[in-house]
Amino acid sequence: MYLEISNPMDYHVGLYIRLSKEDENEGPSESVNNQRSMLEEFVKQHRLSVFDTYVDDGWSGTNYDRPDFQRLIADIEAKKVNMVITKDLSRLGRDYILTGHYMERYFPEHRVRYISLLDGIDTGVDSTANDITPFRAIMNDMYAKDISKKIASVKHDKQRKGLFIGGKPVYGYKMHPTEKNKIVIDEAAAPVVRRIFGMALSGMSCRQIATRLNEEHVPTPATYAGLPVGKPGPYTGLWSSERISDMLQNETYIGNMVQGRSRKINYKTKKCIRQQPKDWVVVVGTHEPLIDRETFDKVRRLVDSRRHTRSRTYDFLLKGLIFCHECGYPLAVLNRKNAKGEDVLYFVCRTYQRFTKAGACTCHSIKEQVVTQAVVERVREVCRNYLQAEKLLPIAKQEIVKAQAEADHEKEIAALKAKIDSLSAHLDQVYLDKLSGLLDEADFQRVYQKVKGDRAALEQRLSQIDRPDFSPERQNDLAKELVERFLATAPTNREVLVSLIERVELTEEKEVILHFRFRELEQKG
Template structure:
């Protein structure tokens, strides 16, 4: 710690301290008190003015979204801190990419001097210690990665032994207060789980069960566990068919420990991805069952029997673009017969569909064709001033001229000539069959006439292709027909709609609001 500060009065110092579980093996030297004592001693000896002390106790170095660190960044941007001191570089972080970002970009751009005591790093002076900082950051990152692998290995070993390592047990169970990593039946919620399976056995669908539980205001698993539900929407605090379906198919309720259903993308990210069922870790008979296995199997058969109807989807032009204006969720489509008995697609609000009796939203029912035609008409009006068909005619004429000289054109002529020669040979054979008596007069006349007409049509087509009408008027007419066909279908292009439209909203009173990507929303009735 021989670092010297020539002008201590110029600095307002932030002392940053971080400690996580990964540092337990390092002993008392890494403790918060030890770090604080070391940083305060350094500041006092250099007569530095400490603006504040920032502590993140229990936070991983791979995560830079820490409360103490965020407070430090806020004070830097407010101009209150222009020097940051840590015990070593790993206290700042163990993600070499983010550590390099703050060291090489953020701190210099904000006129902040960074000092790492044990590493001898001081960005306020030129030194060899600063030059090897990227390598130190990589080594710290590798340490965090190694620790992550060891922790993951220990967790997987516990999972394979049937020990529960999750945060909250499945709804219907709770942690055993006397045995770590064991779960027992929660007598408060177990009756609700048993009732859900009973209702499923009576033939009620997952949606019907969810509606019933919502009507009785029974707390959802997340509400009961007091979990942070993140963004609050119309579904928050309500049972859903997806939740019921997941419960009805979970083997935890027959006494099997089911874990490993999802995994983190990497040790640096909190995001998780679902794992296929074959990758789950299932250990049988680890705890008391809530549901009889025979009853569980019956429910599985009933749930699986409805999968074909639930998974049916429909393709439509506005798929992924149309939303409910009131609740903000995507609209669903259903197939219903109209007054004439013909099947038609209708848009309906998905929130209303799932929580009809809760009154969260309204139906918004309207024909898919009606909305699509209205949107296409508006797109046509918007694009019309910039779309001049006459400017496309020269392009079409040039394409026609090039097409006549391509290899495909020559191949088409050769193919027609080959078919004509084959039909001619067929006629010759038929004539010989007639002479030898293999083919009677009536069949000969019928087949001969049909084959000859087919050959004449091919000869006519070959004549048109081989000796095309190159007159300007004729070519212009063909080009106009091609342009007209393009213009008539261009506005129905899925690519065009996605490029122009950000989202379409349908209001309760059937008003259609189009949010274009290039201007303010336009409303049409």
């Protein structure tokens, strides 16, 4: 698989092992032992000297703040390690942008040779396996993204049913003491909520209400809940007008379950972005209201009357990637009507836009569609040079097998069967209690119907679990489908563009210059 390492004494090896976060409950997993055994066998075979072994057990590949990975980087910086070996590329990481950064920039700049055993990647030799590494990293993500969508759909289904799936209920409510996914009024915080609505109804602004609460040293929702503060600032522990405004418009207080107000950017990061109200999941009448509907509507109208109109923003494929070649600043996008009255987006230099009279830079005005088409054609050319279905098919098969192995439903099935058996035993005991006179007829019917209903719900869930098809034919079909979809959408896929392109520059003469994240694409593309 590899050329012989002719000078093993020149290398100080760091063996890196990572166990996926999905398997972190497995304890000291065989996965770690298998990786260690494979890496040590390779080292022994090639007579290499190991400086240290770095193990991140239970850490996601999308998180590069792993403790032992950072320790490895520190040893590289200290020139203690100049060769890194992993079982496969996904052990290094599953974020294709950062994986490319380490492979194509960081390791070469620090004279570190990187070897991935199962993928056949060795940056110390020239091979075709190295050439398609950028696309291998992207393919490595695609199937994982599909799995994350399925998990998100399950959570969304619970939200649509009005079940609370968050960490902490909104201020003024708490979790039900016995029923899961249900909230009840928190009598300790409820008077503060009612008072806030009362002050708003009297005509006080959100800022005035926040000032009054701060003067009276009323604990904020975060302080009341005992939530930890990451970076304390001068306004930590104080009410804000934004917090008051958010509360006054939250339909949770009138008995409606409001969820999906924010969502994670993607499965690789914990950072969340706020959703538009039209995208929230609202289920009416799921719990006891704190505020009556009439008061809530009056307060909302008062808050809306003070709101200012915000400027419109536009979405386009090259957002965040397009820059002025002359001044280096991001280009702005403007909307102009054409002769037919249709909206047309134009790129213009932001520096010129702000300092026109000073003669700073030039306009650079050009249709967004023209620049986007030029970039797409350039990326399509790169894809034609590097991507062949027959080369991507084995990678797709490998990732599908890994994903299917991680999507094991057997544990959930076993847990459901155990619960069903337990409820059946409970029904038998209830019937015996009735016969022995411990339960009267009314209590028997109440308990019997509830337990029977719970068991029926679990049996329905058991019948709905999809058992994955692990047959070779199905795996091959999925792999072909994944490759075809990737090849068809790659040039216009936002993720592919961001992963391949570092920045796009537009010159004064309307020339489009692409700077790729991977140097070999600039040289060979």
